[in-house]
Amino acid sequence: MSDLSTKPELERMQWEIAALTGRMRSVELERDSWRARCDRLTEQRDGEREKSRRLRTSGSYRLGRALVSFARDPFGTSPRLVRGLARRLRPGVPVVPEQASRPPAAKRRPAHLYVALGLDHDGLRDFLVTVNQRLLVTPDHRPVVLTDDPAFALFRKLGVLMEYLPDRATWERHRPDRAWDDLLAERLAQLCRDHHTERTVVVDRLSPPSLADLLR
Incomplete structure (x- = not known):
């Protein structure tokens, strides 16, 4: 009974470590990008x-x-x-008109990466609805949700950007030569880099955050 209760917590700790590793890799890549710039x-x-x-x-x-x-x-x-x-200054020399000044571009909201692995189909839908409610209250970021639900395309109408990662069992069945933990870390690093994420949130599959939790 004790082993069963600690397994989800161990999985969550592994995801958090992978998220931190991915974030560190993203920072290193961003550092190299700034050096090149x-x-x-x-x-x-x-x-x-x-x-x-x-x-x-x-x-x-x-x-x-x-x-x-x-x-x-x-x-x-x-x-x-x-x-x-x-x-x-002879006549007939064309005068180059002054270029019209462009209005300042609107500041893009930062992206938050939600690592929602292990949620079932209904749980993922409920979580996406909660994220949308959170944005209606305070639209201060762009949500990017990483899921291992293969039917995630059904939720695109909710307006949340979805990213997919195969679950551990599926990956190990098809690619036993490569560790799933390494895949997760690399995927998180890529998402942080591609979306310029400002924050990474690991969603507890047994107790997904409520609207009040997301507003904290």
Whole structure:
């Protein structure tokens, strides 16, 4: 009796460890991504510096400075400079219109990953309904639910993004050469990376969270 009562708790602890491992892998990948981005930004900075250097030595730049000088002090500008401006500013030269400023993009809500493994079909449906109720109260995140229910496609109409992972028994029956725990950790890392998740919640299959629990 004691062994039966502790088995679900051990499974939940394994999922939490796998979730933490996946999160750590995601952070490492994100770190490498930021390093690569910094390298690209450094290259772009050096390129912009070179463009700026070439621009300062170009005739267009000198013409622009002359225009600014003439606009600030038209009477103090030398006649030679005025004649040069007149030659450069011929009629018929198209004027490039100023690009319209784009409105700022709306801030995207962060994603929360719910690891809902081991729930039966009805339990998964009830949990998704609870998540939707949670968002109606406070729409502060985008839910991503990881499930091992092969019929999860029936719940797509609920508007929650679903991700699938085969359950342990099914996976070990078809792929005994690869540990299911490793698969879970890699899948969680991939989901954290793909959805930029801010929080990971492991759902207790024996006692799924209520609306009050999700609002805490």
